[in-house]
Amino acid sequence: MTSFRVNGRDHDLDIDPDTPLLWVLRDELHLTGTKFGCGIAQCGACTVMLDGMPRRACVTPISMVEGREVTTIEGMEGPETEAVRAAWTAIDVPQCGWCQSGQIMSAVALLQAVSAPSDEDIDNAMAGNVCRCATYIRIRQAIHDAAKVLEG
């Protein structure tokens, strides 16, 4: 039995302890906003917050999540999340959309850590998130826009 918290709700699941958190979120909890892209932590589509820090769910065995708190795209809230979503929407960042949950998780984590990120900060924080549609120009712009809104 593994006990953990997802988006503020407690779960106790009898599950193979090796099962990646990604498949637990999707197959067991039907939280489908977290995407599968590579399975080897190379693309970031499965990024979630584990105790508030971004983490690739595809390489995180559920046994590692025991007693911890997971936040997925569906459960994200707060000023950084709101600013990022608004900025993403204002300039239509997404194309196919598959990677965007992960992009937004990483962007929010960046803005929580650095209030006015430089281009280099963005390159570093977003390096693990692939966008095959190459929406990178708008991702960068939206992060800058969100930072400005948060500064007030």
Added chain:
Amino acid sequence: MGFETTRRGLLAGGAGLMLALTLPIGRGRAQVTVAGPFAPNAFIRIGTDDLVTVMSKHLEMGQGPYTGLATLVAEELDADWAQMRAEGAPADDKLYANLAFGAQGTGGSTAIANSFMQMRKAGAAARAMLVAAAAQEWGVPAAEITVKAGVVAHPGSGKTSGFGALSAAAASQPVPEDPPVKAPADFVLIGKDRPKLDTKAKTDGSAQFALDVYRDGMLTVVVAHPPKFGATVASFDDKDALAVKGVQMVRQIPSGVAVYATNTYAALKGRDALQVNWDESKAETRGSAELFEAFTKAAQAGGTTVEEQGDLAAFTGAAKTLEAEYHFPYLAHAPMEPLDAVIEVKGGKAELWYGCQFPAFDRPTVAATLGVPVEDVQINVLLAGGSFGRRAQGSAHLAAEAAAVAKAAGADGTFKLLWTREDDIRGGYYRPLTVHRFRAGLDDAGKIIAWENIVANQSIMMGTPMEPMLQGGPDSTSFEGSTGLPYILGAKRIGWARMESPVSVLWWRSVGHTHTAYAVETFLDQVLEAAGKDPVAGRLELLPPEATRERGVIEKVAEISGWTGRTRDGKGYGVAYTKSFGTYVAQVAEVQDMGGVPRVTKVWCAVDCGIAVNPNVIRAQIEGGIGYALGTALHNHISLAPGGEVEQSNFHDYPMLRISEMPAVEVAIIASEADPTGIGEPGVPPLGPAMANAWRALTGRAQNVLPFGGATS
């Protein structure tokens, strides 16, 4: 067995319940048969809540048809943009055919071009019906009624109404056969930036793709595919696989061995535990080096002539002759959402949910595999997490595999078929491995007097169910872009050598232009330099007077990039021009030398795609196309080891462009009143050659083997 969908919105019929103006499908169908392609009300639903939902006959895979088609409808309907919605139309060849193909499918950057008049007529018809309903209700002449931003009004009496309140009455009005549409000067929405309809759901995790479909009793299935192309299952041992908790069964299907499990992880573990012996007697056992050798030999032999002008004897009079050979590797599309589909078979009928790009191929394939009538196969078309051509297969192999999985289960049930990234990278359907050979002859004055280009590669369409579309001719997707050049090149011959291999090939974002644009535009650049000409001025000189749109984009990109020549301040500049999918594109790339590795810092792009329906989407497609092409040129190749196994497997050895590598992009859209042409693909072809030309300007090195970052064999 009861099936309860946990999906939000799309399937539950949120829109379907509020329809008032939806015509019965049967009526729409009859109209298609009798009156031609315009069946307006198969495309539009107007609810009593004023929401207008456009049923998109084109797959939304990021290229923007939901927004584009809705814009066309809203323009003629005079709707307010805020009331517009879009969703995927189901598989129905009669109602939802792509007018460019005569069958339902998305591809060739045709979504806006083939829908431009059809969707406007659909919107105009709905508008006329709303006006007729208002005229009847208010007892005023229809001619006195105005519609603006979703409000129907009769200025004389002061009466106004939204669409919703009129929708029931409008539904009983006659459908206008050929309603008039606006002149371009009267467009309110077309030509202006418009927020995309699918953005919000793609920022909060609610957008629904095939992998997100969960249904009661559903099993997840992964398939062990052969390690070499053309190999088949000889035998297998499923004892260890069946011992994995959650694995329900293992079945042989035509494409491999399928493992069925109650969850994804169990299916993957079960597949890992499976022992399969493969029959490789018909497999491709050549490695990429051997393939390049064979393809090169065939190119040297000249191929068959596919375009010819004048007499190549002109070469004998050339003062200078240049030659070049190019090697292009196989490429995987690698959409972020790997291939996947959900199929449910129940009582002799099948229902599927996935990002289906070519219902015209997929639906009959599922029906034939299951042995049921086509009418008993329902395909719900969801969003797709990218495609770049990968989801449109003439062989319908994914749909066939899904149906085979359901059939092999031997009983009614619901199955989610998932390809992992490894399945995707190693699964074939690649951009064809291609060799180009060139020679060009210059006279004393530096004028090009002779040009020969031979292309050697596999055919995408020949030997597949798409072959009849070629009507006996050669497969132009193999060499398009080598043929049809606007430049005056003197005596000219284009040859094609068709190669064969069990490695499956497919169209890959911009198809033949993925290699022809690179080869032609980099070779031309070398020829122009040998002739002492500037890349921009030299190209313009080669254009005949009637090539105004070609000239327009080249001149525009020179203008916005501040073109001064091949180098400036220690940076290299390269230009390239391509026409693909009806659209004229010229790009200038700015490149720096980072210790022997090129870094593209800025790209300028001029694009003429006719009427710019939504400049926001056009810019996005150009930006994305440039990034897609850049990552490929820098990093990507699929190679076969000696023996025939694919050497790459995932993003660690088939790397994608990262944000730090993305250049700044400036796009100029040429103002035009010509009918719209493609935009999903045309941004791709010029980037590689523009970058290569800039790199050669900076370093003197010609990159004739791709990718830049690694050997291809």
